[in-house]
Amino acid sequence: EAPALGDPALREEIAEHLRRMRGTARAAADVLVTAGTREGLGLLLTALGTTEGRRLTVGVEDPGYPSLRRIATRHGAQIVALPVDADGLDTSALPDGLLDAVIVTPSHQYPLGGSLPIARRRELLDWARRTGALIIEDDYDSELRHLGSPLPTLAALDDPGDGSVVLLGTFSKTVSPALSAGFLLAPGRLRGVIEPVRADLGGAVPAVVQTALAAYLRSGELRRHTARMRRRYAARRELVVERLLGLPRVRVRPMSGGLHAVLQFDAAAADLAAREQRVLAAASSAGLGAVALSDYWQRHRRASELFGLVIGTGGGSDDAEFDVALGVLRGILRAELRG
Known part of the structure; x- marks a missing residue:
């Protein structure tokens, strides 16, 4: 059985991985092994709730990843929606004296894809120091950036001892969806x-999984595998843009990386919500995986939502099958969005 904090060899390899791939130089003692981002978030919220002895107030990006919002809710947190724009979290809208923590995806906002500029990153860190709030950084698919180099983490800009950032990560996106393993990186004070x-x-x-993952990281194969994935998914991204080019009332939002694409419907079109549901139903009937873009907004902030589809560009299908699926989707969009 592995130690509760994780196999020491794996913690060392994760620290080295973060240094090489994410520009984050931290000691292995700051690394805890988790079963992935969601398990790490649950662990952190449990620890914070026990310490505070009251209901936590947690800010989440809106739109944002629904499962993280649900996990915070299941841990009894009161949720506060925080607005997002094309560059990610709008740090000018952060409230003072209200939040215990904020969950943020600065490297690749989900689903809209923005990367938080350095000025906003510093503003967010300054806000956290001033208010005493904790920043929970979800490093979701940040290594799969295909435009430019991956940006350093917020944790890399933070104080390793007395800092405000807890970094959550998973290997399920880069190694395999079947691998439930990740990490939590915390400043010394936490x-x-x-x-x-x-x-x-x-x-x-499990100990055997940790031993195998440590060996895999040590071999350097993950870095090589990630480079191959970047090339493959960059090509798929270009294919999405090419196959859906010229369709009326829909555009592919710019995206610097990741494993999804956002198809945004023209705001000038009538009955956007109904059209979105018709497209979603037709895509589902055709066996295509897609999610309504509007589902990523919290219900009480629906006035600010966009409509469209979020489609995956990863997965196990080969490139020829992916191309065929895009052709089917193009036909659905053309039929449902005309007029």
Whole structure:
């Protein structure tokens, strides 16, 4: 059985991985092994809730990843919607004195794809220091950036000892969806809060999986595999733009990386909500995986939502099958969005 905080060899390899791939130089002692981002978030919220002894107030991006919002809610947190624009979280709209924590995806906002500019990153860190709030950084698919180099994490700009950023990551996007393994990187001042909770709950990843993952990271194969993935998904991204070019009332939003594409419907079109549902139903009937773009907004902020589709560009299908699926989707969009 692996130690509750994780196999020491794996913690060392994750620290080295973060240094090489994410520009984040931290000690292995700051790394906890988790079963992925969601498990890490649950662990952190449990630790914070135990420490505060009251209901937490957590800010989430809106639009944002629904499962992270649901996890915070299931841990009893009160959720506050925080607006997002093309560059990610709107840091000028952060409230003072209200939030215990904010969950943010600065490297690749989901689903709209913005990357938080350095000025906003510093503003967010300054806000956290001023208010005492915690920044929970979800490093979702940041290594799969196909325009330019991956941006350093917020944690890389933070104080390793007395900082405000907890970094959550997973290997399920880069290694395999079947691999439930990830990490939590915490500043020194928070380790004493989180580590006892992990010790009580026990480790979340089998020892044999941790040993194998440590060896895989040590070999350098993950870096090579990630480079291949970047090239492949950049080509798929170009294919999405090419195959859907010229369709009326829909555009492919710019995206610097990741495993999805956002197809936004023209705001001038009538009955956008109904059209979105018709397209979604037709796509589902054709066996195509898609999610309504409007589903990423919190219900009470629907006035600010956009309509369209979010489609995956990863997955196990070969490139020829992916191209065929895009042709089917093009036909659906043409039929449902005309007029």
